[in-house]
Amino acid sequence: xxxxxxxxxxxxxxxxEPDKPVEREKIQYMLEAMNRSSRAVNADFxxxxxxFRDELDPEVLEQLKTPTTTAEIDMxxxxxxxxxxxxxxxxxxxxxxxxxxxGALNASHGWSEAYVDEVVWATVLKPIASDPGILAYxxxxxxxxxxxxxxxxAVDAGLGVCLHAFNxxxxxxxxxxxxxxxxxxxxxxxxxxxxxxxxxxxxxxxxSTQCFVGNASTPWEEIPEVTEQLKKDGLIQEGIDAxxxxxxxxxxxxxxxxxE
Amino acid sequence: MTPTELAENPAVxxxxxxxxxxxxxxxxxxxxxxxxADFCAQTGRQxxxxxxxxxxxxxxxxxxxxAKRRTLMNATIDEFVEKSGFTGKDAVVNGNxxxxxLVHNGIFIQGRAWRAGLNxx
Numbered sequence: 148x149x150x151x152x153x154x155x156x157x158x159x160x161x162x163x164e165p166d167k168p169v170e171r172e173k174i175q176y177m178l179e180a181m182n183r184s185s186r187a188v189n190a191d192f193x194x195x196x197x198x199f200r201d202e203l204d205p206e207v208l209e210q211l212k213t214p215t216t217t218a219e220i221d222m223x224x225x226x227x228x229x230x231x232x233x234x235x236x237x238x239x240x241x242x243x244x245x246x247x248x249x250g251a252l253n254a255s256h257g258w259s260e261a262y263v264d265e266v267v268w269a270t271v272l273k274p275i276a277s278d279p280g281i282l283a284y285x286x287x288x289x290x291x292x293x294x295x296x297x298x299x300x301a302v303d304a305g306l307g308v309c310l311h312a313f314n315x316x317x318x319x320x321x322x323x324x325x326x327x328x329x330x331x332x333x334x335x336x337x338x339x340x341x342x343x344x345x346x347x348x349x350x351x352x353x354x355s356t357q358c359f360v361g362n363a364s365t366p367w368e369e370i371p372e373v374t375e376q377l378k379k380d381g382l383i384q385e386g387i388d389a390x391x392x393x394x395x396x397x398x399x400x401x402x403x404x405x406x407e
Numbered sequence: 408m409t410p411t412e413l414a415e416n417p418a419v420x421x422x423x424x425x426x427x428x429x430x431x432x433x434x435x436x437x438x439x440x441x442x443x444a445d446f447c448a449q450t451g452r453q454x455x456x457x458x459x460x461x462x463x464x465x466x467x468x469x470x471x472x473x474a475k476r477r478t479l480m481n482a483t484i485d486e487f488v489e490k491s492g493f494t495g496k497d498a499v500v501n502g503n504x505x506x507x508x509l510v511h512n513g514i515f516i517q518g519r520a521w522r523a524g525l526n527x528x
Contacts, residue, residue, distance in 0.1 A: 165520065165522040165524065165525070166522060166523065166524030166525070213478070214474075214477045214478055214480075214481045214515075214516045214517060215515055215516070215517055216517065217481075217517040217518055217519055217520075218517040218518065218519065218520040219517070221519050221520040221522060222520050222522075393427075402521075403499075403520040403521050403522075404496050404499035404500040404503055404519075404520065404521035405503055405518075405520055405521075406426075406503045406504070406506045406507030406510050406518075407426050407428075407507055
C-alpha cells in the first residue's frame, strides 16, 4: 500500500475479530518496522513483549483485565506490551563511534571519534542519564516514533491496532519485566471486526491552527492543490458519517454482547 | 421499585436518552428495566446510588471514579448475572446491560466481550 494511503487509513481499532489469529510473520513485520525507526544515539528505546492472548496462562489473562480494559483484551488476539528501556544511554558512546566510522555522523556536522570518546559522555549523556525526568522524556519521544512505525506497518499488513493503557503491576510480575523498563503502552493488534476505516477519518483541526511558518504566530497557509492531491492519494479522507457509524457500533455491540 | 417506577428515575431516563433505548421494542425496554430493578433489589441500592457509589471527590473538589469500588462493582455484576442463572452469551449481554446503565451515567467501565469461538460460561 502507498504510504499516504497507509497513514490515511490508520484508525484506533477497538473491535477486533477475537478468534482470527494474527500471523507471526505480520507481527515480525511490525517489530522490524519499529526497529528501523529514527532514534537518538542509535539506542533501542522500546522493549516490546508480544503476547498471543490465547497462549497466555488464563489466570494471568484474567488478572490483566481491569474495569477499563476487559472488553478490548477479550477481543484483541495479540497484545504488545511496550516499555521504555531506561538504560538507553549505556553503550551510547560505542554506538555513536560506530556511526562516525560508518559515515552516518560526519565531521561536516561536527562529529568525530575524539568528540565521542572525550566529550559526549560528560556534556550530553551524563546529564540525560542523571535526571530521571529528562531520561524518560527524551526516551518516550523516540519510543513513540518507533511504536508509530509499527502501527503503520500493521495497517499496511491489513491489521488493526489501538494503543491502550494497561495494568502495569500485573504485567510486570506476569511477564517478568525488569525494574529499568518503564511501562508505555499496550498495543492491541488484530483483524478489525469493525469497518477498518471506522466510517471515516476522525476530525482534525486545520494545519493553520497548529503549524506555523517563520515564527509562532504566523499560521501555515495550506496550498489547495496539495490538499487536493493528498485527498486523491488517500492521506486525507472523508470524515465519519455519525449516523452510519452509530448503526455499525450497535451491530458490533450486539454481536459481542457489549453495552449499547 | 417496579420496572415502571424505575423508568421515571432520572438516572434511568438519562440512560435511555443517551443510549437511544427508546428506539428499542417494548420487550427490549422492559427487559432492561426489569434487569436493573433486580440488580437494584439485590444490591439494596437505588439507581442513582449505584452511580454515586462509584464516584469520589478529589482533594481539589473534582469528581473522579473510585477504581477500587469500580472493580468491586464489576465483580458484583458478574455475581448477579451468575445468581440470575444467565449463561453463555446471555451472561455477557445481561451483565453489560447493567454496565450500560452505569456507562451512560458517566462511569467508565467495561465487562467481558462475547467470543463465539470460545466456550464461555
